[in-house]
Amino acid sequence: MENDRGPTEETAREDKRPGSTEQSGEIHWTLHVDGSAGKTGRGAGVVLHGPEGFTLEYPLRLNFKASNNEAEYEALLAGLSLAAELSAGKLKVYSDSQLVVNQVNGAYEAKGPRMKRYLQKVKEELQRMGEVEILQVPRDMNNRADALSKMASEETHDFGTVLTEILSHPSIDEKQSCVFPFTKQWNSVST
Template sequence: MENGEGPTEQTTREDMAPDSAEQSDEMHWTLHVDGSAGQTGRGAGVVLHGPEGFMLEYALRLDFKASNNEAEYEAFLAGLSLAMELGAGKLKVYSDSQLVVNQVNGIYEAKGPRMKRYLQKVKEKLQRMREVEILQVPRDMNNQVDALSKIASEETHDFGTILTEILPHPSIDEHSKDTCNGQRTPVRKR
């Protein structure tokens, strides 16, 4: 804003998003993703930063068996869906998963049918974006999404104001729909 004034209250992500896709294409958006799988549960965390201070935190509880790498891919897919929904054209994606980053960048080969389907689905989404850079970062530079993924994996956690959903099936399954299609079940605890 030219005069330095900004909105005093922002209640929804739509209120905070840029006015047009053209405006958002001019600036890089950043996406931090992380997945977590353990004995207590599985979760994914996403933090999306856009123009003019826009930030969205998103936690996704995975209500199905998944490896840590599959949880990483679920975070990646959820983050890409949100970025696309909000009109991000230029995107920098940060993940601490060496495997996922190198598979998506074509350095490593995906092995196993599930990992191949996750990789294929990510690449399909990436083709719809104008410009994407995928970078691996050290774990300590991904603390915010790491915390979200761990919180999402806990069934009894109260998320407060964080946008949270439960994903009942893997995103690569035929009956699963993208977040953009509004088919996931939101969890709103207050």
């Protein structure tokens, strides 16, 4: 699914005008995902750009033990699920996780039972979608998804009016994860 040219700064920037057309004239959706795991908590960030300027930003707080790579997979699963529910056509996914991108694209082997289950879940999600290209980008081209993942990982963060999902269990332990539009329990804190 990966092309040899790799993403350019123009094609990978999160602040790029969404819904741009490529040479074929088809509208692409773009998805930026990032995961974060540290001493203060774990989180995932998703930024989906669609046609006509549509943008959805989505932070997820992970209330379970997860490595950084597992948080990266949670972000990817949430983003793919969201894009599928919104019937995104051609989708370009940008992640700064070398490991996750290369496992999904088949260049790296997933090791360990949890990583294998995450990879399998992503492949199942990709089966229900149209054309998807997953590319690795430098961290500085994934700033907004990174900020959302870090914000979600802070247990004391006040989200204001931002809708935030809190996952109690890994997506690989559930039959279905991140069902949209907004059918799960949502936490919205107003200031």
